[in-house]
Amino acid sequence: xxxxxxxxxxxxxxxxxxxxxxxxxxxxxxRLKKALARxxxxxxxxxxxxxxxxxxxxxxxxxxxxxxxxxxxMAHVIVRDGLMNDHxxxxxxxxxETYLEHIAKFTPEWAESICEVPAADIAKxxxxxxxxxxxxxxYTLGITEHICGVDNVQxxxxxxxxxxxxxxxxxGLNPMRGQxxxxxxxxxxxxxxxxxxxxxxxxxxxxxxxxxxxxxEMDAAKGITKVTAMEEAGRDIFAMLIDGENSVVxxxxxxxxxxxxxxxxxxxVIDIFLSETAEMADVVFPATAWAETDGTFTNTERRIQRVxxxxxxxxxxxxxxxxxxxxxxxxxxxxxxxxxxxEVFNEMCSLSTTYAGVDWDLAAxxxxxxxxxxxxxxxxPRLHEDSxxxxxxxxxxxxxxxxxxxxxxTYPIWLTTGxxxxxxxxxxxxxxxxxxxxxxxxxxxxxxxxxxxxxDLQDGETVWLSSRRGRIAIKVAGSKRSPMxxxxxxxxxxxxxxxxxxxxxxxxxxxxxxxKVCTVRIDKMAxxxxxxx
Amino acid sequence: MTAAFEKxxxxxxxxxxxxxxxxxxxxxxxIGIQPAMDGPANEGALCVKGQFAYDYVHHPDRLRHPxxxxxxxxxxxxxxxxxxxxxxxxxxxxxxxxGRHAVYGIASGRTPTEADYMMQxxxxxxxxxxFIDNCSRA
Ligand code: SF4
Numbered sequence: 001x002x003x004x005x006x007x008x009x010x011x012x013x014x015x016x017x018x019x020x021x022x023x024x025x026x027x028x029x030x031r032l033k034k035a036l037a038r039x040x041x042x043x044x045x046x047x048x049x050x051x052x053x054x055x056x057x058x059x060x061x062x063x064x065x066x067x068x069x070x071x072x073x074m075a076h077v078i079v080r081d082g083l084m085n086d087h088x089x090x091x092x093x094x095x096x097e098t099y100l101e102h103i104a105k106f107t108p109e110w111a112e113s114i115c116e117v118p119a120a121d122i123a124k125x126x127x128x129x130x131x132x133x134x135x136x137x138x139y140t141l142g143i144t145e146h147i148c149g150v151d152n153v154q155x156x157x158x159x160x161x162x163x164x165x166x167x168x169x170x171x172g173l174n175p176m177r178g179q180x181x182x183x184x185x186x187x188x189x190x191x192x193x194x195x196x197x198x199x200x201x202x203x204x205x206x207x208x209x210x211x212x213x214x215x216x217e218m219d220a221a222k223g224i225t226k227v228t229a230m231e232e233a234g235r236d237i238f239a240m241l242i243d244g245e246n247s248v249v250x251x252x253x254x255x256x257x258x259x260x261x262x263x264x265x266x267x268x269v270i271d272i273f274l275s276e277t278a279e280m281a282d283v284v285f286p287a288t289a290w291a292e293t294d295g296t297f298t299n300t301e302r303r304i305q306r307v308x309x310x311x312x313x314x315x316x317x318x319x320x321x322x323x324x325x326x327x328x329x330x331x332x333x334x335x336x337x338x339x340x341x342x343e344v345f346n347e348m349c350s351l352s353t354t355y356a357g358v359d360w361d362l363a364a365x366x367x368x369x370x371x372x373x374x375x376x377x378x379x380x381p382r383l384h385e386d387s388x389x390x391x392x393x394x395x396x397x398x399x400x401x402x403x404x405x406x407x408x409x410t411y412p413i414w415l416t417t418g419x420x421x422x423x424x425x426x427x428x429x430x431x432x433x434x435x436x437x438x439x440x441x442x443x444x445x446x447x448x449x450x451x452x453x454x455x456d457l458q459d460g461e462t463v464w465l466s467s468r469r470g471r472i473a474i475k476v477a478g479s480k481r482s483p484m485x486x487x488x489x490x491x492x493x494x495x496x497x498x499x500x501x502x503x504x505x506x507x508x509x510x511x512x513x514x515x516k517v518c519t520v521r522i523d524k525m526a527x528x529x530x531x532x533x
Numbered sequence: 534m535t536a537a538f539e540k541x542x543x544x545x546x547x548x549x550x551x552x553x554x555x556x557x558x559x560x561x562x563x564i565g566i567q568p569a570m571d572g573p574a575n576e577g578a579l580c581v582k583g584q585f586a587y588d589y590v591h592h593p594d595r596l597r598h599p600x601x602x603x604x605x606x607x608x609x610x611x612x613x614x615x616x617x618x619x620x621x622x623x624x625x626x627x628x629x630x631x632g633r634h635a636v637y638g639i640a641s642g643r644t645p646t647e648a649d650y651m652m653q654x655x656x657x658x659x660x661x662x663x664f665i666d667n668c669s670r671a
């Protein structure tokens with residue numbers, strides 16, 4: 001997030017797109033509700049009539065995968081109606097002229113023809129956001145889990161640049177991160193193109209720095225993404241070390257992932273349960289769970305916080321960092337003799353630019369938002385106050401593209417996926433927490449009640465749901481949250497492995513899977529199918 | 534049995550909001566979670582997951598020891614020494630047979646940052662490659 005969570009109480013217009021915030025980030029939603037209670041306006045764009053949509057002053061029910069059309073339509077209105085922040089674009093941005101020419105063709109009427117939101121509502125949303133004293137954008141995976149995930153984000157950036165709704169309290173571009181420490185995973189350099197602290201691996205200076213620090217020559221070229229690695233398993237990739245990740249259930253195109261993992265010579269999995277992925281491993285290590293280990297998490301507002309051990313680990317479980325460093329030592333690698341998470345964290349800070357000014361003890365205060373570029377720096381709760389990392393902000397020229405799959409005669413229904421409040425990711429944790437089962441005991445496919453009728457289905461009936469990649473049995477449940485022609489399921493249950501069906505495409509830049517959209521068909525079960533099951 | 538319980542200040546492990554909580558323990562078991570009124574992200578609020586979903590920590594299905602696949606293809610209990618040796622030998626062997634770009638590491642968005650840092654350090658210092666990613670892409 002460009003702005004801290006506390007800023008969520010400030011905007012007078014909040015634009016939430018592709019975020020099921022009340023379910024995925026409930027406490028953040030609570031803070032936003034404080035702004036609403038004060039009379040702030042809420043705009044919600046989401047294909048499903050989620051709970052947040054019922055709180056909205058303006059709800060934009062766009063068709064799945066058409067965010068670019070909606071957002072370009074809004075940008076067009078801002079330019080057309082003179083709602084641009086002239087001072088901001090003059091002093092903080094570049095390439096405005098080209099962008100203005102580009103945006104001219106994306107009229108709200110054109111946008112309506114694609115995203116199915118009335119042009120008048122698109123114009124109203126644009127006006128509210130642009131005219132707000134403090135306008136803020138919030139989004140999550142509903143924006144990024146598409147083949148055009150990067151395009152979606154860049155369209156949002158364009159809106160913030162046009163209106164100057166960034167770099168001040170209660171404004172900003174605020175992606176809400178899903179997993180508790182997904183931010184920390186990126187910060188720490190567990191990505192194929194950047195060293196710790198987002199230092200590009202293709203930069204010769206950083207290459208020299210890390211080659212020296214790690215005592216061997218680093219590759220000059222980027223690595224490959226996890227998606228590519230899975231594709232190359234058995235051809236170029238033969239061994240994998242997987243930490244705490246149930247790839248077989250959480251990855252799209254499940255059959256493909258299973259085959260990829262089976263084709264490895266050597267698989268080592270570190271986890272707290274014997275997950276479906278761990279069951280396929282050659283070696284499995286027991287890791288400490290939350291509350292069994294000391295360390296740090298970095299949250300969605302870039303705040304570095306200490307986690308602490310409260311109970312002794314189960315059985316012989318050990319911390320993940322310890323297990324990995326010991327594998328390294330058994331391979332004969334030098335300089336892996338870490339004995340406390342403090343040593344690990346402090347080494348990372350010493351090599352990072354964003355964490356350079358903190359250490360284990362300062363992290364314990366929970367006061368620092370990165371970047372903290374040097375010791376004594378107070379941290380950066382709000383990004384882009386005076387300038388952008390590249391100096392002046394750049395407008396992106398984006399064209400609308402259809403999702404990787406669009407409905408046709410064979411697969412006439414849109415399927416979209418997501419999370420539920422009471423479950424967490426692949427459910428290895430919440431599925432085993434006694435308190436949670438009664439809240440979401442079984443997955444169901446949410447179908448608009450009128451579709452149920454049209455397709456001759458009973459509420460609670462088990463059906464076949466198929467895509468180009470596979471078929472699963474799942475119960476249908478009537479829900480007005482689903483628009484007609486679009487069905488929804490979460491991916492939290494391996495009993496109904498929804499990711500058998502997804503995975504139609506990937507964003508060409510980030511390789512994020514298009515989990516949010518694919519096309520499916522529903523078939524009634526033959527009597528023979530239902531008797532045995 | 535001791536009547537008193539202990540409190541440990543930590544961060545909820547369920548989502549990116551990062552609410553500050555106090556874990557209440559007695560006899561080395563978690564007996565409850567309290568929101569921290571001075572938690573910067575939550576200021577005393579918690580959601581249903583953060584408040585109640587902690588039983589998994591003590592679940593009987595937890596992995597309690599290393600496991601290694603035996604000659605019959607079955608995963609069986611092993612000592613740390615056996616498991617670490619086998620894990621290390623497998624990576625060395627694949628790298629020797631197919632080159633250092635044959636090994637890949639996947640870090641987690643749920644583990645503490647130290648785990649992720651160590652994973653990328655393992656790939657970079659161990660193989661000189663950037664064949665490392667985390668689960669944010671799927
Ligand atoms: S208590 Fe709820 S909102 Fe807070 S970090 Fe945990 S899961 Fe997220």
